[in-house]
Every structure is written in C-alpha cells, then in structure tokens.
Amino acid sequence: MFNFHISGKALTSTVRTVRQLLIYLFCFIYIVSLTSCLPPPKYQDPLAELNTMPSSTRMFGDMRLGLLFSGNVQISRDFLAKNRKAMDLGILTNTSALNDLDVDYVEKNLQRILSRSFGEVIKVDSLDQARSLDLDVVMLFDMQIDLGVTSGAQTSVDLKGSFLDWDRRVLTDIRGHGVGVVPFPANSFGYTEAAGRALKALNDELTTSRQLAAVLEEVSQPVMVVTNIPVPAPVAVKGERHALVMGNSAYKNAPLKNPVNDARDVGKALRRLGFNVIMVNNARLRDMEQAMDRFYASLQKGGVGLFYYAGHGMQVGGRNYLIPVDATLRSESDVRYECLDAGRILGKMEDAGNALNIVILDACRNNPFARSFRSAQRGLARMDAPTGSIVAYSTAPGSVAADGSGRNGVYTKYLLQYLMQPGLDISDVFFYTRKGVVQETSGEQVPWESSSLVDRFYFSDAPSGEK
Numbered sequence: 001m002f003n004f005h006i007s008g009k010a011l012t013s014t015v016r017t018v019r020q021l022l023i024y025l026f027c028f029i030y031i032v033s034l035t036s037c038l039p040p041p042k043y044q045d046p047l048a049e050l051n052t053m054p055s056s057t058r059m060f061g062d063m064r065l066g067l068l069f070s071g072n073v074q075i076s077r078d079f080l081a082k083n084r085k086a087m088d089l090g091i092l093t094n095t096s097a098l099n100d101l102d103v104d105y106v107e108k109n110l111q112r113i114l115s116r117s118f119g120e121v122i123k124v125d126s127l128d129q130a131r132s133l134d135l136d137v138v139m140l141f142d143m144q145i146d147l148g149v150t151s152g153a154q155t156s157v158d159l160k161g162s163f164l165d166w167d168r169r170v171l172t173d174i175r176g177h178g179v180g181v182v183p184f185p186a187n188s189f190g191y192t193e194a195a196g197r198a199l200k201a202l203n204d205e206l207t208t209s210r211q212l213a214a215v216l217e218e219v220s221q222p223v224m225v226v227t228n229i230p231v232p233a234p235v236a237v238k239g240e241r242h243a244l245v246m247g248n249s250a251y252k253n254a255p256l257k258n259p260v261n262d263a264r265d266v267g268k269a270l271r272r273l274g275f276n277v278i279m280v281n282n283a284r285l286r287d288m289e290q291a292m293d294r295f296y297a298s299l300q301k302g303g304v305g306l307f308y309y310a311g312h313g314m315q316v317g318g319r320n321y322l323i324p325v326d327a328t329l330r331s332e333s334d335v336r337y338e339c340l341d342a343g344r345i346l347g348k349m350e351d352a353g354n355a356l357n358i359v360i361l362d363a364c365r366n367n368p369f370a371r372s373f374r375s376a377q378r379g380l381a382r383m384d385a386p387t388g389s390i391v392a393y394s395t396a397p398g399s400v401a402a403d404g405s406g407r408n409g410v411y412t413k414y415l416l417q418y419l420m421q422p423g424l425d426i427s428d429v430f431f432y433t434r435k436g437v438v439q440e441t442s443g444e445q446v447p448w449e450s451s452s453l454v455d456r457f458y459f460s461d462a463p464s465g466e467k
Contacts, residue, residue, distance in 0.1 A: 061279025176202030313363030
C-alpha cells in the first residue's frame with residue numbers, strides 16, 4: 001500500500017498550470033473558429049467588365065462552337081472538390097474557403113465568355129460528336145491549378161483553348177494565366193481571384209487575336225453555289241457593304257426550328273461577299289434595338305446597307321413588327337412597345353444616305369401571337385421601297401411561309417444558293433430564289449419584292465464589262 005502526499009502548494013501550482021493550458025486551448029479554438037468565420041476578401045471581379053458589353057456583340061456570331069474539355073479539367077475539378085471536403089470540419093468549417101473553391105466557377109464563366117463571341121456554344125464529349133452536330137469548329141479546353149496554402153503564398157490558374165480541325169490538329173490556341181494571393185488570415189486560397197484573372201486574359205486573346213480570326217474564317221463551311229445561270233450586263237453599285245442579320249428561334253410559346261440557322265448561314269455568306277456583318281440571334285427587344293443603333297452608325301453615304309431578319313413577325317394596323325424572343329403580347333396595344341417596327345429600320349437606312357438599301361424579311365411564319373388581335377392580319381403588310389431600295393419577302397404580303405423541314409427555311413435555302421452566284425445582279429438573285437421556292441412548294445409559297453432600284457447591284461463578281 002503506497003501513500004502519496006501532495007502539498008497544498010504543489011496542488012495549487014498544478015491547478016494553475018492546467019488552467020493556463022485550458023485557457024490557451026480555448027483561445028486557440030476561438031481564434032481558429034473566428035478565422036473560419038471571417039468574410040472572404042473583397043476582391044474586384046476581373047470579369048465584371050464583361051457585364052457592360054452588349055450581349056449582341058459577337059465576333060463570330062455565325063459560327064457554332066463545340067466545347068470539349070480535356071482530362072485535366074476533371075482532374076482540376078476533383079482537386080478542388082477534395083480541398084473543399086478538407087475544409088468542411090464540422091463546427092470549425094472554413095466557410096470562406098468553401099466559397100472560394102467554387103468547382104463550377106471556371107466552367108460557367110467560360111461558357112458566358114464564349115457565348116459573347118460565338119453564335120452558339122455546345123458542350124461535346126468528342127470530335128465525332130461535334131462532327132455529327134454539324135458544328136463549325138471545336139475548342140479543346142484545358143485547365144491546371146496550383147493552390148497556395150499559407151498566407152502570402154500564390155495560387156495560380158492556367159487556362160488554354162486549342163482550336164482543332166477534324167484531324168485533331170491544333171490550328172491555333174488562346175491562353176489565360178491568373179494569380180491570386182492567399183490572404184492573412186489564411187481564410188481562403190485566392191482561387192477565385194486567380195481563376196477570374198485567367199478567364200479575363202483568355203477573353204482578351206479571344207477578342208483580339210488576329211490569328212484566331214484568320215483561322216476561323218478559313219475553317220468556316222463554304223456555301224453551296226449554283227452554276228450555269230444566264231448572266232445579264234449592266235453598271236454595278238459600289239461602296240462599303242454593311243449588314244445587320246437577325247435570327248429569332250427560341251420563343252417560349254411558339255419556338256421555330258430554322259431562323260437561327262438561316263441567320264447564321266446568311267451572315268456567313270455575306271461576310272464572304274465583303275459585308276461587315278452585325279449578327280444577333282435569339283434577341284430580346286433591347287438587343288435588337290442596340291444592334292439597330294450600331295448598324296445605323298456603321299452605314300456611310302454612298303454605301304450598301306442590308307438588313308435580314310428570320311423569325312416571327314406580324315402586321316398590326318398596316319405596320320410590320322418583328323417579334324423578339326422575350327415579347328409578352330397580352331393585347332394588341334402591347335405590340336408597339338414589345339416589338340420592333342420594321343419600318344424604323346428601313347427609315348434608318350434611308351436616313352443614312354446609302355446608295356442602295358436591301359431589306360429581306362423571312363418573317364411570315366404562321367404564329368399564335370396575332371390570332372386574338374383585332375387589327376392583326378396574316379403574314380406581313382406591303383412596305384413601299386424608297387428610291388434606291390428593295391424590300392424582299394419570303395412570301396407575298398398577307399401570306400404565310402413555311403419554316404422548313406431541313407436546316408434552313410425554304411426561302412433562305414434558295415436565297416443562299418443564288419447569293420454567291422457570280423454575275424447575278426440583285427434582281428436575278430431574287431428571281432431565281434422565287435422560282436426555286438415556287439417549284440418546291442408547288443405554288444403555295446410565292447416570294448415577293450417591292451423595288452425602286454435605279455442601278456444594278458451584284459452580291460458576287462459583276463460581269464467584266466460592269467466592274
């Protein structure tokens with residue numbers, strides 16, 4: 001039997017030591033807990049300025065881009081997910097670090113960036129899938145991450161987009177590098193800051209790279225050309241060529257299959273014919289109005305202006321209205337506020353003093369918007385073309401055009417064939433377009449034009465005697 005005797009003084013000292021250790025432990029837990037609850041640093045989002053860009057601004061608006069992710073993207077996502085899981089410590093969870101390590105941050109912002117430059121961005125799993133979807137080009141996207149851990153350390157994000165041909169060869173690439181600093185206290189990794197800067201750098205290359213623009217122009221698909229058509233002989237209108245091309249398909253209650261395809265293909269053809277093209281697809285009213293203002297600003301006296309629209313349209317009270325995808329038409333009085341008056345566009349073109357104005361309206365689809373409106377009628381109303389202008393309709397005024405069963409509507413399919421035909425003047429282009437449509441539809445759809453042209457105009461090369 002052993003007896004231990006502890007003096008009161010020793011006991012007091014022991015208690016004091018234990019108490020101090022408990023105080024230190026409590027303080028440590030408090031500091032860690034406090035650090036994990038601090039709000040994240042107020043970084044300036046490097047992508048914020050993209051929000052000030054009009055959504056209708058597209059450099060390659062007539063192209064469909066396939067977005068293919070490399071294996072490194074999934075590796076990076078898994079790496080971020082594991083770090084997020086490591087930060088989830090129950091009552092000591094580092095909330096700021098969890099918010100900073102947003103696994104989807106790069107992907108969702110990349111989609112936003114690309115959608116501002118391309119007509120359509122479709123995520124694909126392989127080049128074969130992209131080919132089957134009839135896409136114009138594929139971008140292989142790669143991402144690599146290096147996370148800093150301690151305060152003052154750097155986190156880096158490297159992004160690369162490689163544009164591929166169908167043989168898997170790299171045509172050109174764009175890159176983005178971003179760095180973020182781990183703050184003090186180390187309550188985040190600086191990942192969002194680094195990723196935002198990398199995305200901003202990638203966007204800068206996307207919008208300024210001349211090499212990329214040249215590559216995409218080269219790989220775009222050729223438009224079918226019809227040959228062996230008789231050639232007339234006159235004097236051609238010359239001058240700078242500017243075009244505004246719109247295609248609206250994504251209507252909530254009355255979607256259409258072809259208009260966006262029609263607009264993309266027409267825009268592509270016009271670019272090859274020397275037009276400076278502003279492209280707007282699935283546009284809201286604000287987008288359409290902004291695009292119209294930009295188009296008007298680009299027109300020059302003595303030049304050529306062309307407006308093409310495919311989508312829903314209607315005539316109300318004898319005026320033609322083009323319907324945006326976000327239009328809410330509960331009553332007839334809503335039309336003038338929710339839709340774009342086609343007459344305004346023709347008026348703007350006339351005010352610019354162009355030598356030639358061309359308006360092409362493939363907007364006579366049968367739509368549900370006008371059925372309950374007292375003054376609304378089928379199809380579009382006739383618009384008289386001012387001197388030096390031509391207004392072309394996909395079908396006669398008051399009639400309805402078919403949307404088409406293939407990639408393009410019937411009217412635009414034939415228009416594309418003859419736009420590129422050398423030696424055809426504008427009247428011949430619309431004549432042969434009308435002939436093709438009438439034959440295919442057995443006379444049910446008859447394209448129509450209102451023209452006050454006083455000179456000939458050639459989309460493609462004029463006959464040698466007219467140059």
